[in-house]
Amino acid sequence: MNTQKRMTLTRLKKMKRDGQKIVCLTAYDAAMAHWVDQAGVNVILVGDTLGMVVQGHETTLPVTLADMVYHTQMVQRGNKSAWCVADMPFMSDGSIDKAMEAAAALMKQARANMVKLEGASKRILSIVEQLSELGVPVCGHIGLLPQLVEKNGYRRAGQDDASARVLEEEAVALEQAGAEMLVLECVPSDTAKRISENLNIPVIGIGSGKESDGQVLVLNDILGTSLGGAPRFAKNFLQDKNSIQEAIEQYAFDVRNGHFPLES
Template sequence: MTTETPPPAYGGGPVPAAGRKTVTLHRLRAMREAGEKVAMLTAYDAASARLLDDCGVDCLLVGDSLGMVMQGHPSTLPVTLEQMAYHTGCVARGNRGAWLIADLPFGSYQGGVEQAVASSAALMQAGAQMVKLEGGGWTAPIVAALVERGIPVCAHLGLTPQSVHALGGYRIQGRDAAAAQNLRAHARELGRAGAAMLVLELVPSDLAADISAGYPGITIGIGAGQRTHGQVLVLHDMLDITAGTKPRFVRNFMQGAASIGDAVRSYVRDVKSGAFPDEALHGYSA
């Protein structure tokens, strides 16, 4: 009887499933150049990380969205750095070949470069391969400092959940000319600072396409149309686990699926083919 060798503890390096190449930042950049879409989903525990990795998800995001879907909070704001490090470690132990990104939670980088470096180090030591932070303008020097210290960064523009109160709720961003120009300027600054990835959330599809065309790294859309370099959804949303009304940009991949694995594979396939998102169903106009 043969038994599968368990993956080593973090630090020994991931061992991808048979036929699965380890996803690195270099590979993600090559995918962008080749026109292959990047499929990303959130993960908060070892079991879901292993399943998503086995189903071919390119990037796992340990999002501070866990505050809402796992902890029951009304926003992401109560999530702590210690909690993010805990969940990052869980995901790292389940993951074998996907690229692992972890959110810097609210209050863990707003204090400036020194705080951001220390917070990022905690997430990297827990198993993250990249950290994500929200906002533009004031964040560009922080991104540059992290990149200079060897910490890959994913930026996040548009609807930034940590700023939900300042933004007046979960609303589409960049619809008027001034707001759109501001997002373009912030994207340019973040690209120059070295952010290798950029999440665009809840922005008009044409604006997201325009930003993506000029961005030096990889853009990932969520409610930003189909012309970004990849897509991300909250796992619990696309499996229709999240209670209540979900955003328009979410598609229920469990509908017609025989299992969670089938739903995840359908998501990966449809992102790669361009079938998801459907511009008419999931996109927004200015």
């Protein structure tokens, strides 16, 4: 049984300073949030991946703000201690006003602890800065950007020196704008390592090697239940376990002890 106190941003930053790996996992409803929390996961991400793994869409783009509020509300009913991050869905950050309204809904109605935005354009940096000034904790997201799939496709980011430098510059810019956490998706492990070392905020990797401050995966991927299969960097933790709870606990244990991911 999980007996940890309510996770805070201060504690997450201390974990980074102390070299303790941060365990993050998605959840989309109260029951799964309960079991994820009971396994001692530090951060629950209510991802717009729900569009694919819950709603059956091919991308995250159809997910609405109302969907995100609804699922975050459910997650927070089941979650007692994990830090909860909610995705800002596609086009909810299309303008400053829309972003303010979306963040307010996710924080006030859904009771998220933090909101997450994709990208590091001037517009996004301005939104991050204004949200931060208003007291909204913001998580950035760079690398592969699922909300730009129709434009860029699903491909790894930072594959050459020039694009890797751009990622490093984006990471610094997001921190300077006020971001309190950063997700790196599908970037080379050496780039993830440099970014993690250069920033003071927690850096959470997905498909980006093991050198970041923590890891996040989609819950359905670690249980082998994702429609269309899981990405290559994921692992089915349920395969050799007797229950979903054991699988989540094994994932948390492996991340904390550097057993997952295997690649450096």
